[in-house]
Amino acid sequence: MTIHKGRGFACINYPIGMNLGGDPSQALVHSTPDGKFMVALSSIDLGQGMKSVTRQIASETLGVPVEDVYVDTADSDTGPHCMGSFASRGTHRVGNAVIRAAAEARKQMMEAAAEELEVNATDLDTDGAGNIHVKGAPSKSITIAETAIAAQFKQGRTLSGRGIFLIPPSEADPETGDMTPVTCFAHAALVVDLEVDDETGEVTVNHINSAYEVGRALNPKLVEQQLIGGAWMGVSHALYETTEPNYPARDHGPEDFNTYLQPGPGQIVPHDIAVLERPAEDAPYGGKGPGEMCANPVLPAVANAIYNAVGVRCDYLPITPEKVLRGIREQGGARPQAVRA
Amino acid sequence: MTKKPISFMLNDAEIGIFVGEGAPLIDELRRNAGDLTPKQGCNQGTCGACTVLIDGVPHLSCITLAETVDGKRIDTTGGLAGGPNLHALQDAFIQGFAAQCGFCTSGMLMAAKALLDANPNPSRDQVIEAISGNLCRCTGYEPIVDAILAAAARLQGRAV
Numbered sequence: 077m078t079i080h081k082g083r084g085f086a087c088i089n090y091p092i093g094m095n096l097g098g099d100p101s102q103a104l105v106h107s108t109p110d111g112k113f114m115v116a117l118s119s120i121d122l123g124q125g126m127k128s129v130t131r132q133i134a135s136e137t138l139g140v141p142v143e144d145v146y147v148d149t150a151d152s153d154t155g156p157h158c159m160g161s162f163a164s165r166g167t168h169r170v171g172n173a174v175i176r177a178a179a180e181a182r183k184q185m186m187e188a189a190a191e192e193l194e195v196n197a198t199d200l201d202t203d204g205a206g207n208i209h210v211k212g213a214p215s216k217s218i219t220i221a222e223t224a225i226a227a228q229f230k231q232g233r234t235l236s237g238r239g240i241f242l243i244p245p246s247e248a249d250p251e252t253g254d255m256t257p258v259t260c261f262a263h264a265a266l267v268v269d270l271e272v273d274d275e276t277g278e279v280t281v282n283h284i285n286s287a288y289e290v291g292r293a294l295n296p297k298l299v300e301q302q303l304i305g306g307a308w309m310g311v312s313h314a315l316y317e318t319t320e321p322n323y324p325a326r327d328h329g330p331e332d333f334n335t336y337l338q339p340g341p342g343q344i345v346p347h348d349i350a351v352l353e354r355p356a357e358d359a360p361y362g363g364k365g366p367g368e369m370c371a372n373p374v375l376p377a378v379a380n381a382i383y384n385a386v387g388v389r390c391d392y393l394p395i396t397p398e399k400v401l402r403g404i405r406e407q408g409g410a411r412p413q414a415v416r417a
Numbered sequence: 418m419t420k421k422p423i424s425f426m427l428n429d430a431e432i433g434i435f436v437g438e439g440a441p442l443i444d445e446l447r448r449n450a451g452d453l454t455p456k457q458g459c460n461q462g463t464c465g466a467c468t469v470l471i472d473g474v475p476h477l478s479c480i481t482l483a484e485t486v487d488g489k490r491i492d493t494t495g496g497l498a499g500g501p502n503l504h505a506l507q508d509a510f511i512q513g514f515a516a517q518c519g520f521c522t523s524g525m526l527m528a529a530k531a532l533l534d535a536n537p538n539p540s541r542d543q544v545i546e547a548i549s550g551n552l553c554r555c556t557g558y559e560p561i562v563d564a565i566l567a568a569a570a571r572l573q574g575r576a577v
Contacts, residue, residue: 123518123555301514301560308557334463341545341558 077275080412082385086377087265090369091258092359093165095243101165102156103173105134105181106236109228111206111221113138113181113235115147118155119170124367125298126166132294133171133360137178138185139202140220156238164367167294168260171360172241180237188227188235189218260356262364263289266307268377272385274410277397279382281311284347284374292355292362299366303349306370311345312338313371314378318394387411423487427452428496436483443467443478446493454494456523458552465551468524469493475531475550494523497530506530509568510561517555524551529565537573541566 093099104116115134121127127147135142149155158170183197189208190197193216201211202220209217227233248255266286272279284307293299316337319330330336339345355362375393383389387410388403404410420435427450436445441460446452446469455478458466462480469478470492497504506529509515516522525548532539532547539547544565545558553561 121518125517297514301517301556304559305517305555305557308559309554332459332461332463334461338552338554340552341548341562344545344557344559344562347557347559 077273078410080272080274080385080410082270082272082381082383082412084268084270084377084379084381084384085265086373086375086380088263088369088373090164090262090264090367090372092163092168092260092262092364092367093243094163094257095246095259096257098242098245099159099165099169100240100242101158101169101173103130103170103177103239104156104236105138105174105177105239106234107181107185107224107227109224111140111219111224112144112146113140113178115145115174115177116155117147117149117170117174118152118158119166120149120161122161124161124166124302124365125295126161126170128298129167129294129363129365130170130174133174134178136361137175138182139204141204141206144206144220164262164365164369166367167363167365168356168359169241169243171294171363172358173239175239175360176241177237177239180239181235182237184227184233184237185220185223185235188231188233189223191231192218192223192226259358260364262291262366262369264369264373266373266377268374268381270378270381270385272382272400272410274386274404277399277401277404279315279378279395279397279400281315281345281378284311284345284377286347286373287350287352288366288369289352289354290366291359291364292353293351294361294363294365296351299351300349302366303351303370304347306366306368307347307374308339308345310371310374311343311378313393314375315339315394315396318396384413385410387413421484423484425486425488426490428492438484440483441479442469442476442481442483442486442491445483446478446491452493452495454523456520458520458524463552464521464524465528465548466521466524468527468551470527470531473531473534475528477550492527492530494526497526504530505568505571506533506565509564509571513560513564513567515556515560515564521551521553521555525553525561529568532565533569533572537569539566539569 107113131145131147135145186197186200200208206220207217246256269283270281356364390399418437422435424433434449443455455469456466458464460479462477467478468475472489506526528548528551544562
């Protein structure tokens with residue numbers, strides 16, 4: 077029995093969203109009577125941080141404290157239309173819609189405050205702490221709560237905004253097939269170090285090093301956490317997850333959560349991440365979001381590392397011990413590729 | 418279904434309810450006792466999201482019969498915080514971004530609490546062992562393990 081070390085590399089250019097039939101998302105923003113703001117979306121937060129990041133974006137655009145913004149993604153029947161939380165599109169598409177809705181609500185908020193302060197709305201600014209003041213004269217100010225109360229009970233106006241962000245459909249040129257299916261890409265490169273046991277076919281991932289370019293990281297801790305969790309999913313997909321039996325009888329195959337194999341807390345792979353921030357031009361505050369890309373490059377990197385370790389090229393997933401062992405036997409033993417320092 | 422009266426302590430409150438014979442504890446806690454903090458994940462005793470402490474020991478409430486907790490003490494995530502003050506574990510989970518979708522969090526917290534109550538100064542491997550019955554599909558576990566170790570350190574008055 078020998079343990080063979082291997083290293084594999086993969087890189088990825090990942091499209092944000094898709095626009096073959098047009099790719100829209102809408103957002104609606106309105107204030108409550110006490111000057112808090114509700115952001116209504118149909119874009120679901122499935123753990124990736126959609127609520128957190130759209131809350132930050134709305135707060136930044138409105139000029140109000142983040143604590144005063146609530147995001148409601150509860151119901152696609154009653155909320156504004158969204159294509160959905162998929163294709164790594166959330167931050168980019170929904171974030172842009174939120175900026176537009178929040179900007180319209182901010183305009184109304186400033187007009188209501190201007191009426192109360194008897195000044196021109198263009199002379200006003202927000203301090204980000206819940207107040208609106210005359211530029212250069214911070215003492216001449218009104219709170220956002222007072223503004224909302226005046227708007228609703230005295231002026232008879234809403235502080236609200238509508239936003240839609242649409243990437244229009246891209247038609248393919250019938251002659252050449254030329255088209256622009258995506259407007260924005262994120263990028264990553266990833267290196268996996270692992271060991272392959274040539275007696276059992278077992279693969280142990282020891283370390284992941286990665287570099288991700290996701291535009292501006294609007295919430296750096298969330299980005300980092302999404303990348304760590306996503307790489308774990310990638311390892312799981314690459315090596316473990318299958319409903320097919322590893323052995324001839326179906327009896328031994330996973331049928332439910334009890335036996336569906338995933339790495340547990342005892343198989344955490346140390347992962348060092350470098351996040352490169354290159355704010356994208358058409359993205360909300362430059363943020364593209366990691367999305368699905370956080371899992372994808374792990375799979376080819378693991379496959380390449382296994383090839384590097386024992387010379388077995390597995391071209392379908394997951395790479396179970398059985399596939400590795402069959403590969404080793406077919407070629408008459410492990411054939412480590414270039415030795416690594 | 419015959420109903421059976423039982424009483425138990427639920428997070429320092431004495432509770433008396435009628436439970437269905439053969440009804441799972443999680444259903445009675447959520448629908449009858451009104452504690453929505455234990456989460457129903459797989460409903461077959463595998464994912465750990467429904468973990469509660471019965472007399473201090475972690476149990477899967479989806480495969481525990483409600484009638485068996487008569488006279489016992491049940492702790493859920495609903496009783497972790499002391500008024501406005503979060504438990505050190507809850508605080509560490511927030512600070513360490515140990516929750517993403519949050520569905521496993523309630524069970525993770527209770528598994529971790531059982532560990533720290535019995536072993537205030539656990540090693541990393543002991544933390545891994547303690548949460549090995551709880552599935553998380555978002556985080557990759559690392560921030561959860563780190564958060565539990567950070568909470569242990571804080572409860573012991575040590576720097577993290």
